[in-house]
Amino acid sequence: MFISIAGLYILLNADFVAAAQILVYVGAVNVLILFAIMLVNKQEDYVELPGRIIRKAATALVCFGLFALLGTMVLATPWSLDTVSVPVENTIVTLGEHFFSDYLLPFELASVLLLMAMVGAIILARRDLIPESLVTDDTISTKLTLPERPRELATLSGDSDK
Numbered sequence: 001m002f003i004s005i006a007g008l009y010i011l012l013n014a015d016f017v018a019a020a021q022i023l024v025y026v027g028a029v030n031v032l033i034l035f036a037i038m039l040v041n042k043q044e045d046y047v048e049l050p051g052r053i054i055r056k057a058a059t060a061l062v063c064f065g066l067f068a069l070l071g072t073m074v075l076a077t078p079w080s081l082d083t084v085s086v087p088v089e090n091t092i093v094t095l096g097e098h099f100f101s102d103y104l105l106p107f108e109l110a111s112v113l114l115l116m117a118m119v120g121a122i123i124l125a126r127r128d129l130i131p132e133s134l135v136t137d138d139t140i141s142t143k144l145t146l147p148e149r150p151r152e153l154a155t156l157s158g159d160s161d162k
Contacts, residue, residue: 002021002022002025002026003022005021006018006019006021006022009021013091014091015091015092016091016092016095017091035121035125038125039124039125
């Protein structure tokens with residue numbers, strides 16, 4: 001899907017947007033999938049659901065309908081190249097001028113937002129490395145637990161229960 005959208009951008013003479021479509025968005029989806037697999041710690045036994053044959057038949061019917069619809073669209077579309085468009089000389093230079101003049105503030109805010117999201121994801125992934133706090137011996141020791149992965153996060157007293 002991403003490659004077909006990038007192909008449409010190439011047909012529209014937007015070469016930089018096509019390259020960004022493939023590089024940035026496909027990479028972002030891969031990172032999202034990796035974080036989802038890494039953060040979800042759920043184990044579940046396989047149980048066969050009732051009515052599986054009906055669901056498979058409905059899925060096949062919907063897929064065949066979409067294929068027929070797209071096939072008729074391809075056959076009914078006139079694919080002649082009679083119109084001639086004037087291409088922009090260099091879209092990358094034009095895009096760079098807009099990024100660093102008209103849209104500099106939103107561009108920088110987006111970069112800071114992405115940096116904060118990356119730091120937050122790293123903290124969530126490495127939550128077992130929370131340092132022990134330095135407190136006096138009169139305090140009560142407690143355990144902080146998370147529901148999906150219970151473990152000792154920080155000990156408040158000097159002695160360790162490990």
